[in-house]
Structures are given as C-alpha cells and as structure tokens.
Amino acid sequence: xxxxxxxxxxxxxxxxxxxxxxxxxxxxxxxxxxxxxxxxxxxxxxxxxxxxxxxxxxxxxxxxxxxxxxxxxxxxxxxxxxxxxxxxxxxxxxxxxxxxxxxxxxxxxxxxxxxxxxxxxxxxxxxxxxxxxxxxxxxxxxxxxxxxxxxxxxxxxxxxxxxxxxxxxxxxxxxxxxxxxxxxxxxxxxxxxxxxxxxxxxxxxxxxxxxxxxxxxxxxxxxxxxxxxxxxxxxxxxxxxxxxxxxxxxxx
Numbered sequence: 001x002x003x004x005x006x007x008x009x010x011x012x013x014x015x016x017x018x019x020x021x022x023x024x025x026x027x028x029x030x031x032x033x034x035x036x037x038x039x040x041x042x043x044x045x046x047x048x049x050x051x052x053x054x055x056x057x058x059x060x061x062x063x064x065x066x067x068x069x070x071x072x073x074x075x076x077x078x079x080x081x082x083x084x085x086x087x088x089x090x091x092x093x094x095x096x097x098x099x100x101x102x103x104x105x106x107x108x109x110x111x112x113x114x115x116x117x118x119x120x121x122x123x124x125x126x127x128x129x130x131x132x133x134x135x136x137x138x139x140x141x142x143x144x145x146x147x148x149x150x151x152x153x154x155x156x157x158x159x160x161x162x163x164x165x166x167x168x169x170x171x172x173x174x175x176x177x178x179x180x181x182x183x184x185x186x187x188x189x190x191x192x193x194x195x196x197x198x199x200x201x202x203x204x205x206x207x208x209x210x211x212x213x214x215x216x217x218x219x220x221x222x223x224x225x226x227x228x229x230x231x232x233x234x235x236x237x238x239x240x241x242x243x244x245x246x247x248x249x250x251x252x
Contacts, residue, residue, distance in 0.1 A: 006243060012173040017244045018251050024149040024221075026125060026211045029142035030119045031098040032235065033068065037135035040094045045079055048092055049218070051125040052081060059084050066093050090122060095141075097123060103212065112243055140229035143199075145242040149250065150218035153209055157219060161187055167205065186219075194245035198238060199227020201245050221247060 052058060056082035066078045078093040087106050091098035099119040104110065123138065125128040130136025151157070157165055160183040164171025169190060202224045210218040225242035229235070 005244060006051075011252065015210065017240075019228070020247075020248045020250075021157060023109055025147060026103040027100060027146075027148040027149045028112075029098055029100045029146040030116055030146065030239065031096060031146070032119070032123060032138075032140060032142055033096045033142040033144075035139040036051075036095040037130055037138075040076075040135050042076065044135075045092075047129060047133070048080055048126065051129045052090055052122050058082055058090060058105075064089075064091075064228050068093075068096060076210060077104075092126075098144075105212075117237060143230050143238050143242070145225045145246065147223045147246050147250075149209060149221045149223075150208075152213060152220070153216055153220050156192065160184060163219060167221075172206065190221070192249075194249070196229065197225060197241045197245045198230060198233055199225060199242070201225045201242075201249065212236060221250065 049055070049058065049061065052191070061081035062079075062080040062082070064080055064211045066076055076094055078091055081092070082088040085106050086104045089100040089103055090101060091100070097119075099115065099122060101110065101115050126140045129134060130138060131142060151166060161174065161188055163183075170186075172183075174182075186205065186207045190203045192201045192203065194201050202222075204220075204222040204224070206220050206222075208220045209215055210216045212218075223246045225245060228240060228243070229238070
C-alpha cells in the first residue's frame with residue numbers, strides 16, 4: 001500500500017491523514033450511540049426504513065438481539081437493513097445507528113468519505129423523523145469506528161511464524177521459544193490511548209478464515225476506536241481523530 005505522508009509527522013493535525021492506495025479493508029463500521037428515542041415502538045421500524053431510502057435501498061430486513069445497555073422497561077430488537085448487493089448494512093435500534101460496509105465480492109472499498117457521508121445522510125433523515133414524531137431530537141452519547149483488515153497468505157507471509165514480517169513487534173524468533181515448537185495460531189489484543197483521540201483504540205490481531213478467498217487463512221487486523229460524545233467536541237471531529245489514529249497505526 002502506498003501513502004503520501006511520513007510516519008514521523010502523522011500525529012500532527014497539519015499533516016493529511018494517510019490514505020492507502022489499495023487498503024486491505026474487508027469491513028468498516030461507523031456507529032453513533034444516542035439517548036434512547038422516547039415513545040419509539042416496534043411499529044415505527046417501517047418508518048425508519050422509509051427514512052433510510054425504503055426497500056429500494058435496503059430490500060432485506062432481519063431482526064437481531066439488541067446490543068449495548070439493555071436496561072430498558074420494554075425490550076426492543078436490533079433491525080438489520082441490507083442492500084441488494086449485500087455490501088451495505090444499517091443496524092438500528094432505539095439508541096443507536098450503525099452503518100457497515102462489507103467486502104462481499106463486489107467493488108473495492110469506496111473510502112472513508114463515501115461511507116461517512118452515507119452515515120451522515122442516514123442520521124439526518126433519522127433526526128428529522130424523530131423530531132416529526134416527537135421521539136427526539138438525536139442526542140449523541142458515544143461513537144465507534146471499526147476497521148477490519150485482512151492480509152491474505154502470499155509473498156508477505158505464508159505461515160504463522162511469518163507474522164513478524166507484517167507486524168515486527170509480534171516477532172518471536174524460534175530460538176527464543178524452542179520449548180513451544182512451531183506457531184500454529186495467533187491471537188493478540190492491545191488497548192491504546194492514541195494522541196488526539198478522546199477514547200480508546202483496541203487492536204485485535206489474529207489468524208482467521210479469509211473472507212475473500214474460501215479455504216485460505218488471512219492475517220486479520222481489527223481496529224476499533226470508541227469514545228464518548230463531549231461538549232465542545234463535534235461528531236465529525238471525533239470521527240476524524242479516530243480515523244487518523246486507525247490509519248496511522250495501520251501504516252506503522
């Protein structure tokens with residue numbers, strides 16, 4: 001992957017966020033958690049679908065168990081709205097909206113700007129609907145930005161012991177662990193507090209079945225930024241800082 005910025009300068013807001021020419025992204029999720037919509041009922045889910053573009057945009061709907069804080073007097077489901085090509089997924093429940101882009105054998109990752117603009121449009125439509133029906137307005141509580149990257153087996157790495165070629169800090173020479181023998185799997189999780197990010201960044205590295213090539217293994221690097229909504233820090237500013245931390249970390 002090619003970038004136009006040097007690693008040393010990436011922590012500065014004056015330097016553009018690094019952009020990858022061919023990012024190894026297989027899924028991203030942009031999420032906004034807000035105060036639970038008052039007086040929202042399951043019968044209103046159809047109105048949400050229409051606000052998001054209707055069955056033309058999301059012809060498939062699936063009910064899922066709710067996530068997050070479930071201390072509600074009335075139980076609610078989380079609803080999935082899925083596009084015809086299966087690449088776009090909107091997850092809605094009365095306290096959050098999540099937009100996923102997934103690599104499902106279709107076009108390559110469209111880029112942050114396109115995904116985030118789609119989220120912004122959906123949130124604006126939902127806010128208008130909430131105000132019209134006296135459920136809202138939306139009051140942000142927290143944000144999440146999640147990237148799932150997969151690097152296929154090949155010249156860069158072919159077996160678990162090669163992971164150090166991709167992530168040098170995970171290198172563990174065989175001579176230093178002869179009692180363990182060959183590495184047959186990998187799972188590493190780190191929690192970080194990147195400069196400029198209000199919140200935390202969790203990095204999860206593992207060997208998993210490839211989402212793009214059936215029957216093969218991929219080195220998966222999942223980066224999940226989470227943080228609270230705070231006075232003086234706008235939604236777009238938070239997502240920009242999370243994106244900077246994620247892109248910088250993956251580059252390094």
